[in-house]
Amino acid sequence: MAAGPGATTTTATAAGAGAGAAGDEGEHVKPFTPEKAKEIIMSLQQPAVFCNMVCDWPARHWNAKRLSEVLGGKPIRFRMGMKTTDPAPQFETTCSYVEATLEEFLSWNCEQSGGSGPFRDYDHSQFWAYADYKYFVSLFENKTDVFQDVMWADFGFPGRTGRESTLWIGSLGAHTPCHLDSYGCNLVLQVQGRKRWHLFPPEDTPFLYPTRIPYEESSVFSKVAVVHPDLTRFPRFREARRHTVTLGPGQVLFVPRHWWHYVESIDPVTVSINSWIELEEDHQARVEEAITRVLVCALKTAEDPDNTKTWLNPTEVEDISHEINCRYLNGAVSALFDHYRTSEGDAAQASATNGDCANRGTLDVQPSVDVGQPPSQHLPVGAAEQSTASLFGPNLVPVTPSAEEPSRARGDMFEMDRKDFVPRDGDYSGQSQGTKRQRTMCTDQHAIAEQAASNRPAAPSSIISTDDLLDCLVNPQVTRLVAQLLIQGRTL
Incomplete structure (x- = not known):
């Protein structure tokens, strides 16, 4: 480039x-x-x-x-x-x-x-x-x-x-x-x-x-x-x-x-x-995936039970019956709770060892997790970015944003514009994409509404297809919210 x-x-x-x-x-x-x-x-x-x-x-x-x-x-x-x-x-x-x-x-x-x-x-x-x-x-x-x-x-x-x-x-x-x-x-x-x-x-x-x-x-x-x-x-x-x-x-x-x-x-x-x-976030992600599987398979097989080849990826070879999918969802939720219980048990044991007798009566489920949140972060945001930036060199090369138009973007091997690393408002633009912290559920709902507005056709569509409905029902932001509601409902 x-x-x-x-x-x-x-x-x-x-x-x-x-x-x-x-x-x-x-x-x-x-x-x-x-x-x-x-x-x-x-x-x-x-x-x-x-x-x-x-x-x-x-x-x-x-x-x-x-x-x-x-x-x-x-x-x-x-x-x-x-x-x-x-x-x-x-x-x-x-x-x-x-x-x-x-x-x-x-x-x-x-x-x-x-x-x-x-x-x-x-x-x-x-x-x-x-x-x-x-x-x-x-x-x-x-x-x-x-x-x-x-x-x-x-x-x-x-x-x-x-x-x-x-x-x-x-x-x-x-x-x-x-x-x-x-x-x-x-x-x-x-x-x-x-x-x-x-x-x-x-x-x-x-x-x-x-x-x-x-x-x-x-x-x-x-x-x-x-x-x-x-x-x-x-x-x-x-x-x-x-x-x-x-x-x-x-x-x-x-x-x-x-x-x-x-x-x-x-x-x-x-x-x-x-x-x-594997990452810690995968436990909740499996619940979200199970919700998606239930909804997609239920609606698509109801639409045309004999033609799964048009919507089911060839890599999916398991049974897609509603009974199996619901069992899969329950298994994913149970696995998530088992993981939390194990984690809390380990934390309680560590607290007791350190003289901390505080206990929690319910599982600590995050109310809203941004898809961009890192799997592990122990440093303040600014310190983390400076620490990460110092690692880059001949043996660790960051992949930075392309300066070209989306339809024309290409890249030669590791040719990257140094302007991507120029500090801007106290931050590094090459690092800024992944530094957002947790967002509230309200923000998630705003993002969903914004995306819905962005997908609105210029002229009214005559037919809303099953796929159109599924694009809304199993949007990643929606399934994340549904999974959180399911989990929270089990912890009250």
Whole structure:
């Protein structure tokens, strides 16, 4: 991305991202200890790229050819999408699927023709292929020794390996629709090729026009094709603050909780490994997801019980009956209360040890939690921002807002405008997106009303569809309020 007039540019080179210090890899000293890396992950409120942290990981050498040898002739499922500039997202429900080996994928990708194999009906010049969401435990079920090649312990999570990871293999143009993950935060290692990430902060959710159709547990999709947006249909997308970064081999991207992201492969073959890190907020998020599941499945199956393929994401394979979904909701609420009771028991024991005999008679449920609130914060806001800013350097690169128009935004590897770090009103604009604290329920209701107003069509619509109704009923802000009311009702 070109720097603005009079601005300086910070660039992290490929050498700084993937190479170790002079000498053998075994002599390389990582820039962050596991404890420090975890502290950063649990407190940082904007995306950032870790460099020089995985030089000694065996998984660092898992290119597609190597993986093809490890998997042998095992077929895997590829999602096939069109290379198009259509201003509508390519959701997974609109794609076709192919069962093929990695060797067949590489042959198709190299020959750029369908040939006579599983890809024979897909012209390489018009289609991309993506083996996404491949869980290690299923992919390498007979080769569990490879789990140890992924060492998330270096980021402060002892025992976390490939067993808690997923693999992504794609061709040029392969991408995931813009979405946010309901649970956890995300660590992503780029192994082969480059991927361009378009990220948007949680506070910009109204500008992304969230929807739960297609339905997938833990994924809130955007109606906007963020690379080729229809600004006539989605005018408030202009207000969204895009953060763009191109992730190269050896780099690890940290995606904070509830950050929207659209990810596209920009090289002929890309390989990535990710792991979702559990957070304290996930306990309530599971209640919100269960509420969403009950409502979406109840209304959509009532509308057309025999055609779930049009609204249910292919990744959803569980029973969607109302009885099962209600059981799931009750289980999520029970799990939340069990967690609170365990936490309160631990706190009470710690208080007794310290001579504090105060007890609480009810569960301490937050009345309103902002989606942008960090998972852990022990410092005053100003001190936290200064501490975070001091961490950035050649081995931790912040992903800052793009200065370009939403429909044209792109980004070269870590080229970022220094003007994003110029203090403004005593704050750093590069940090300001994630520093908002808890909001009141009144504020949430105001945001809902504001979004409803922003979605109002210029002319009256003749028909309100089930999907229109669901966009309101299971808006993330609404389900958060419903979950809080459910929980509070059990604590009175």
